Structures are given as structure tokens and as C-alpha cells.
Amino acid sequence: MNVNTEIWQGFVVCISAVFTNNILLNYFLGMCPFLGCSREVKTSVGLGFAVIFVLTSTCILNWLIYHYVLVPLSLEFFRFIIFIIIIAAFVQFVEMLLDRTSPLLYQKLGIFLPLITVNCAILGASLFMVIRNHSLIVTIGYGLGSGIGWFLAIIAMAGIRQKLANEHIPKGLQGPGIALIIAGLMALAFTGFAGVLQGN
């Protein structure tokens, strides 16, 4: 395939991962930090950037390992364990980096940064890229798009939750309950993008 058309395809996949196949609002992956870490815009922006970075990088790393190590050795069934190990190691690396460069953010993210390790969105994106037979360039687009989609969803959510007048919400729904309802309504609105740029 021509490199140019491949870059174009990567771009299409990227846009569709942001809107049409939003990893959070269409596949409902990565819900735990989405609900747990969206009370404040500042925290969620930090977490969002961390997810964009980790998701894109681990997708690329996993693609390289899968196609240059696992496939030649025909160890594809091993991919779940290998992918998780790579993601865990990489998150550890990001954590150390944040600790050095931005202690405040590091403190705010608290438990949620290690939680990215077991974030289904990140493992999910790596697995989708294998299932859909993406090339390396398309994988970069896919990882970046999924991360940006997740980022947009969580900052929108954080803005909404800051505006929410909590004391008037029925008692049983305060906190995660209303957050799940908001997520559902957001997904309702995102169905409008169904069918746009179907570039899996």
C-alpha cells in the first residue's frame, strides 16, 4: 500500500476513534478512572493527558512486540500477558517521570495513575489493534484517536460535575449514580456520529 494512502487511512481511523468509535462512550472501556477522577477539571486534564500518552505509546510498543516477536515465534496466544506486562512497565515509567517533573499532579492523581495499568481502555486499544489488523501507521492514529476521545469525554464530564448542584440530586443517586446517568446521556448524544468515517 502506498504510504500516502496509509497516512490518510490512519488519519481517518484517528478521527473515527475520537467521535464514532469513542472508546469510552461507545465501548464503555476505562470507566473506573472516568467516574473516580472526574470531580475536578484540573485532575481530569492531567489524567487525560496521561491516558493519551500511555495509550499511544503502549499501542506502538505492543504492535512492534506483537509483529516482530510474538508472530514469528507463533506465540500470539501469549499476547494478553505480554501486553499487560508492557503496559505495567510503561505506566511505572510515566509515574516516575511525573513524580520528578510535577509532584503536585502526581499527588493529585494518587491511586489513579497505577490504576491506568489495569485500565481496560489501554489494554482494549492494544487488543483492538490486533483484531483489526492495523498497520503501524494506522495503529498510531488509532491509539492517538482513542486517547483523545477518552480525554475529551473525561474533561467534559469533569466540567459537568463541577457545575452539578449536588444537594438537589436524589440522595441515592449522588456521586457515582448521577455520574453514570450523565455518561449514559453523553453516549446518547454521541450516537449521532454513528456511521461517520467508518474506518475501523
Add this chain to the structure above:
Amino acid sequence: MKILRDIFEKVSPSFHEGGKFKAFKPVYEAMENFFFAPAARTVMAPHVRDPIDVKRFMSMVIIGVIPCVLASLYFYGLQIIAMIIVSYAVGGVVEVIFAMVRKEEINEGFLVTGMLFPLILPPTLPLWMVGVGVAFGVFVGKELFGGTGRNLFNPALIGRCFLALAYPAAMSSNWVAAGEAGVGRLMQYVTASSVDAISSATPLVLAKQGSVVEVSHMILGTTSGSVGETSGALIIIGGVFLLFTRVANWRTVVSILLSAGVMAGVLHHSDPGRFAPALWHLFAGGMLFGAFFMATDPVTSPVTNTGKWFYGIIIGVVTISIRNFTGYVEGVMFAILLGNIIAPILDEIVVGFRLRRLRGEG
């Protein structure tokens, strides 16, 4: 009037603390409010006298849509009245139950939702669907978030979105060819099973099939479409009234129409055979109705003026994108809901920028 007042005074004790019908106090207060000025006065400062309170605000919107309602009776027959009644009744019950449980007043906000909701539905939609939609919209879209003024999404649009996904066939097929000449359909009660209900595709559906309806028809409103959205001229009259009374913010309206027009124009220029012209897009479907009556809702749109501009631009661009690039024929509903979703974060960003600039100067 004296008799009415006497009745109210007589039953008043049983609705207040200790009375038999204490739970129905909100209903009593709403009726009293409706007929007379409320007897209760605010005790605590501050007291602000302003001719525009929530009630006036809502009344202005109702006045603004009256031309569209009358036109819809002419174009689509008397079922519209039944739809409005069902919408008010079902939504009103949800509202009253919540007010009773919360022991709060019934809010006028519902009058607007109950009126706008039928106007964005296909004209021969079964009445029970109208009920289901408005119940979902008011319950999930508004009451769960704390009632009027605290909702994050436009309740009428939530109800319509729910119907569009739950009953896609009914929501995309119950169109009626608009009545013309003389009395139009004023004497008819057109339902989906009526013999003379000629189901005809809306301009947006026709455009997907390659034929473009004349803009003049869409300005007059003699096309098929949702109840209140077809007549461009009447919507503009009602909408301009809202702009003059400052109930709707002109920034939102202008930025939506301008961005949609520019994007549609650019697309049309790049491939006239595939994309319809800009003016056509502005008058087609719910674009005008959404821009004037839906997106301008002061509760669900951004508070800051800069935020309003970006909010409008996003709605306009998303609408045109959905119309031209997805399987859906109409994108206004989804676009405004998306706008509602990002409205709080837009405000947050604008305020953040201002704070940074202030700090920079200071």
C-alpha cells in the same frame, strides 16, 4: 374573582402544615400562582425588583413559538393539539410528583418543555410515544438533576433523542405532506392510520436521494417535517421576538447559523453535485428552530459570552457534518446535545483564560 379568592382562602389551611392535604401543597401553590399573585412574600434580603423573572422568561418563549404552533395546525391538522395536551399532561404529572416529594413549588420551567417537545416530533407520531418521550425527558433529563434550572441537558431534546433511538422507524416515517390552499388541514385530524395521511419524505430525506426542495417552500413551510420546524419565516419572527426581549442570546443564534452557513457553503463549493447549498441547509429541517428555541436555553448553554460563541460554532459545524457525512439525515438534535455536554467545560476554559490574563496583568 371574589368567589375564586374565597374558595382558595377556605381550602388554604388544609394544604399547609398540619392540614389534611399537606402533600399536595405544591399543587395548591401552583393553582394560586396561576390565578393570583402569590400570597407569600420573601422574608429575607436581598429583595430585587425585576420585571423579568423565571415566569416572564418562560412566557416569552411560549409567545415566541405561538406562530409555529398555529402554522402547524394549518399544515398538519388537529392531532397537534392532542400531542400538546398529552405532552403537558404526562410531563406535568412527573413534575408534580417530584415537587410533592421534594416539597418544593412547581416550576414554570415545565411549561416551556411541554410546549417545545411536541413541536420537534413528526406530526403523526402515536400519542403514547409522545407521552413516553416527555416522561423520559422530564424525569431523566431534568428531575434527576434537581429540577428546573439545574438540568444539564435540554429535557425536550433528551426526550426526542430517546425516542429516536428507541423507535427509529416511527420517528423517521410519520411525516405528512403539508396542507395547502384555503383552510389547509385545519378541519382534519391526521394520524398515522388516516387514509389521507400521505406520507411524504422531508426535504432532508429527499436531499439524500438526490433531489433538492426549493428554499421558498421551506421559508413558507409547505414541506413535510417535524411539527413546528417547517416554516422558516414564522420561526424567524418568533425567534427575533425572543432576541429583542433578550430571552435568547443573539451570540448563540448568530454563531450557529453563521458557522453552519459557512461550512455548508464551503462543502457546496467543493462539490455542488453532492452537497446542498448553504441557504438550503439553513432553512432545512430543525436548523432554525434549534438555533432560536433549543440552543439558546439559558440553563444549558454556556454562561460566558465567549463560551457562547464557541458553543454555537460547534453546534453549527457538527450539524452540517452529521447531515452530510453520516447515516442520519438530521443532526441538529445531536449537535445541540453535544453542545450541552461541553457547555460547562467551555465556561471553565474561558474563565481560566481570563484568570490567567488578570494574573498576568496584576
